[in-house]
Amino acid sequence: MDKRIRVLAINPGSTSTKIALFDDNEILFRKAIKHSPEELRAFPEFQDQLGLRAAAVEKAMIENRYAMEDVDVYVGRGGGLSSVVGGVYSVNDLLAQHASTGLRGQHPAQLGAQIAKQFADKFGKPALIVNPPDVDEFIEIARVSGIKGIHRQSHLHALNQKEIALRLCAGRGLKYEDMNFIVCHLGGGISVTAHEQGRMIDSNDIIMGSGPMTPTRAGDIPYTNIVDLAYSGEYTKDELVYKLNKGGGLADHFGTSDVRDVLNLIKKGNAYAKIILDGMIYQNAKYIGAMAVALKGKVDTIILTGGISNSEYFTNTLKEYINWIAEVVVMPGEFELEALAAGAVRVMRGEESVKTYTGVPVWEGFDN
Numbered sequence: 462m463d464k465r466i467r468v469l470a471i472n473p474g475s476t477s478t479k480i481a482l483f484d485d486n487e488i489l490f491r492k493a494i495k496h497s498p499e500e501l502r503a504f505p506e507f508q509d510q511l512g513l514r515a516a517a518v519e520k521a522m523i524e525n526r527y528a529m530e531d532v533d534v535y536v537g538r539g540g541g542l543s544s545v546v547g548g549v550y551s552v553n554d555l556l557a558q559h560a561s562t563g564l565r566g567q568h569p570a571q572l573g574a575q576i577a578k579q580f581a582d583k584f585g586k587p588a589l590i591v592n593p594p595d596v597d598e599f600i601e602i603a604r605v606s607g608i609k610g611i612h613r614q615s616h617l618h619a620l621n622q623k624e625i626a627l628r629l630c631a632g633r634g635l636k637y638e639d640m641n642f643i644v645c646h647l648g649g650g651i652s653v654t655a656h657e658q659g660r661m662i663d664s665n666d667i668i669m670g671s672g673p674m675t676p677t678r679a680g681d682i683p684y685t686n687i688v689d690l691a692y693s694g695e696y697t698k699d700e701l702v703y704k705l706n707k708g709g710g711l712a713d714h715f716g717t718s719d720v721r722d723v724l725n726l727i728k729k730g731n732a733y734a735k736i737i738l739d740g741m742i743y744q745n746a747k748y749i750g751a752m753a754v755a756l757k758g759k760v761d762t763i764i765l766t767g768g769i770s771n772s773e774y775f776t777n778t779l780k781e782y783i784n785w786i787a788e789v790v791v792m793p794g795e796f797e798l799e800a801l802a803a804g805a806v807r808v809m810r811g812e813e814s815v816k817t818y819t820g821v822p823v824w825e826g827f828d829n
Contacts, residue, residue, distance in 0.1 A: 466809045467531060470801035471518060471576050472538045473569040476501065478514045482527055483802040490525045491798065494518065507569045508561055515576045535580045536805040537573025538797070539593025541565060544615065544822045547596045547623060547661070549804045549815050552578045552588035556818040566668065570594055589815065591804030592619045596661065597823050603663040603755065604824070612826070616668035617652035618767075619661065624800030625766045625792055626656055640761050643752045643787070647769035648795065649718055651675040651745065655752040663755040665748060670705055673744035676718035676769075679709030680744060711741070720769050727774075742775060746782035753786050760787040767795060 465484045472479040476498075481491035494517045496510070504510040522529055541563040542556065550556065552574045560571045574590045581588035597615035604612040622644045623637075630637045638659035646652045651673055654664035665672025674680035682705075691701055704713065712718040714737050715726070726734035753760050763783060769775055770793040780789050807813040 466806050467533045468802045468805045469518075469522070469529075469532045469535050469577075469580070470537075470798045470805070471535070471573050472797050472801065473514055473572040473576070475569055478517060478572075479798060480518055480521060481798040481802065482522070482525075482532070483806075485806055486799065486803055488799075489527070492521050492525070494521055507567050507572060508563065510569075511561075511572055511575055511579075514572055515579050518576060519580075529580060530584045532580070532584065532586060534587045534589060534805045534809055535577035536589045536591060536801045537575070537577035538570040538620070538801065539574050539590030540568050540595065541571030542593060542595040542818065543820050544595050544597035544824065545593065545816075545818065546598055546823055547592050547619065549589055549591050549808045549813060550593075550818050551815050552581070552590060553818055555820050556590070559818075559820060565595060568594065587809075589805050589808060591801050592623045594619060596623075598660040598662060599664075599824070600662045601824070601827075604827075613671075614666055614669060615661070615664065616666045617654055617661065617664040618646035618648070618650070618667070620797050620800050621646055621766065621795050622652065622654055622656070622661065624796045624803065625764055627803075628796070629762065629764060629790060629792065641756050641759050643749055643756070643760055643763045645745065645749060645763070645765050645767070645770075646795075647745070647765060647767035647775070649675065649677045649768075651678075651767070651769075653745065653748040653752055655755040657756055663752060668706075673748050674710045674741045676711045676720060677707050677709060679705045679713070711737070720772055720775065724772065724774055738775075739778065742778045743782070746779055749779075749783050749786065763787050763789045765789065765791045766793065768793070770794075 468483040470481045476496055478494045482489040504513060519529060541560045543559060543564055557575055557578050560574045563571050577588040596619035599615050606613055626642050626644055627637050642656040644654050644656055650667040652664050652667050654661050672680055690696060711723055715723055723734050723738050749763060763786060765776055770791050776791050783789060808815045
């Protein structure tokens with residue numbers, strides 16, 4: 462296929478919907494559509510925001526003088542699905558229905574597939590999702606916990622993790638399926654993941670709560686302390702969950718989740734700020750070490766990505782702990798919209814087979 466493929470990528474977040482229009486992998490325009498608290502207050506459930514967000518995307522296209530009917534393929538973030546292996550999926554009726562119910566928990570990303578399908582149905586084009594948050598490629602042994610009936614689940618930054626590994630391979634003439642990587646997505650949430658020959662075999666859980674402290678998450682804490690907080694009478698269940706998953710980490714220590722603010726405190730000689738940020742870096746290093754164990758020491762490259770990887774203080778301090786394991790490459794930023802477009806282009810060009818969503822989980826428990 463010689464024709465350039467026009468892709469509209471849609472990535473809904475908590476208070477914004479990020480979109481970008483591509484010709485192949487060339488961006489024509491991108492926009493983060495902000496949704497005001499007043500707008501969202503009228504639609505307290507994410508699913509109720511579907512019409513609002515779809516209309517905002519169409520309006521942004523018109524304002525930028527692009528026609529919706531000229532788009533060849535609509536691709537959304539995905540989410541709210543049964544667990545799946547990584548890849549590109551067509552948005553069939555079952556996938557859209559599961560996304561609408563938030564099968565594995567409510568998240569704005571579940572709107573991405575539905576918005577894409579709305580436009581695809583309206584204009585007679587395909588709708589796709591790429592490596593949704595529901596990707597689960599764990600090896601079975603990584604699922605074991607010390608409580609029978611509770612198993613470790615795969616919740617990580619699958620889209621950006623896979624994209625950043627593919628980008629490194631493309632730049633070096635390598636095949637992702639031949640390599641062993643540790644990819645660290647360093648953002649408001651942090652996922653540290655072992656990639657073994659194209660499969661994400663183990664990671665910390667960014668939704669249920671495990672891993673290093675992050676700008677907004679408490680990270681691993683002795684469970685008796687959590688039990689004490691739960692029974693202290695100071696928190697409702699929702700308040701405690703918020704403190705652990707959204708108001709923890711740097712936000713709890715400093716009232717800000719911006720690493721740059723903490724770095725400014727360190728520059729001013731704030732010793733407390735330094736010990737807390739250094740502690741967060743130390744915890745990330747320990748998780749990288751754990752993923753090296755998951756790969757049995759056979760690590761080709763450690764990749765640091767996400768917004769925090771723009772901080773030389775953070776990455777240089779982290780390297781002091783981990784550069785003995787393998788080469789460390791810093792690839793700052795997030796490439797989620799680019800990853801959505803790249804996946805859509807690969808499928809439209811026949812370079813990758815599109816997968817069919819069946820709703821059958823990739824793993825349903827241990828045999829007793």
